[in-house]
Amino acid sequence: MRGMRHSESRCGGGYEDHYGVGRHGRWGKHRHGHGRHGGRGDMGSGDMMRAGRMLAQGDLRLLALALIAEQPRHGYEIIKVLEDKTGGWYAPSPGVVYPTLTYLEEASYVTAQADGAKKLYTITAEGRAYLEENRDFVDALLERLEAVGERAQEYRNRDDDRPKVPRLVRSALENLRDVAEERLKKDPDAEAKVVEILARAAGELKKS
Structure with a gap:
């Protein structure tokens, strides 16, 4: 695992839905009891990507590593930051995040320290080197998340301006x-x- 570039670690480079579907199920739809934002509706055909198509396998590893590089984090913090960056439209499930953190730890990209009942993850020198090797790709991922967050806010503002539907x-x-x-x-x-x-x-x- 160590020293692999991101493009080499994608297990064939395919897209896997379990990396995209979080607590809210799909982009643009928050029904079926998946999240706090029920019934907000679609964010426009073509404008918002399905979560399962947003992240290729391994992308979440780089995103998590980038967030941990900013400061040591718990797993739930990573979920919250990603949710905040996308304006509430994407939040990976714990069942996706924690195996991702385990992978990063086994690859020696992060260390895990017990913090009560939780684990606090800190990036290692090897993790920073891996992150820098993929810096352009990581920056593009973060920009995509922020663009989705901006679009989510636009639609939220638009919905607020509409008459309330009974x-x-x-x-x-x-x-x-x-x-x-x-x-x-x-x-x-x-x-x-x-x-x-x-x-x-x-x-x-x-x-x-």
């Missing part, structure tokens, strides 16, 4: 979206039919 109406809209998504999962070719039904419903609302 709870029952909001629930009905979420149910409609769930049903539409389920139909498309079963039959991807039904897109035109789904659009037709939604357009008809919108037309009826305009007339009423």
Whole structure:
């Protein structure tokens, strides 16, 4: 493991969903009980990436190492910092973060010191060297996170400016979206039919 460049440590370079899906499940949707931000809705098609597509395997290792390089951190702090940087739209689960920290410790990139019931992780000289080898890539990852956070704030501000939607109406809209998504999962070719039904419903609302 030691001395490997990031591109060599990706196990084939593929993307793995478990590195992206955190407490909030997916980018842009915070329903199904996954987080504190339920019902905020999509952040725009194409604008926000699914969490599972955001981080390639190993990217979280570099992000965690970069955060630990700033100051010694506990695992939960890493989760919180990433959540804060993205405006609440991405938070890796403990089941992803702690194995990542174990990997960094086994690679001698960090040391772990008992701090009560928790572990405090500190970067090593070898970890700093590895981080510097991948500095450009790490900076690009951090910029991406911050850009997502800025976009999240923009959408949050936009939502705040909108008239409040009654709870029952909001629930009905979420149910409609769930049903539409389920139909498309079963039959991807039904897109035109789904659009037709939604357009008809919108037309009826305009007339009423």
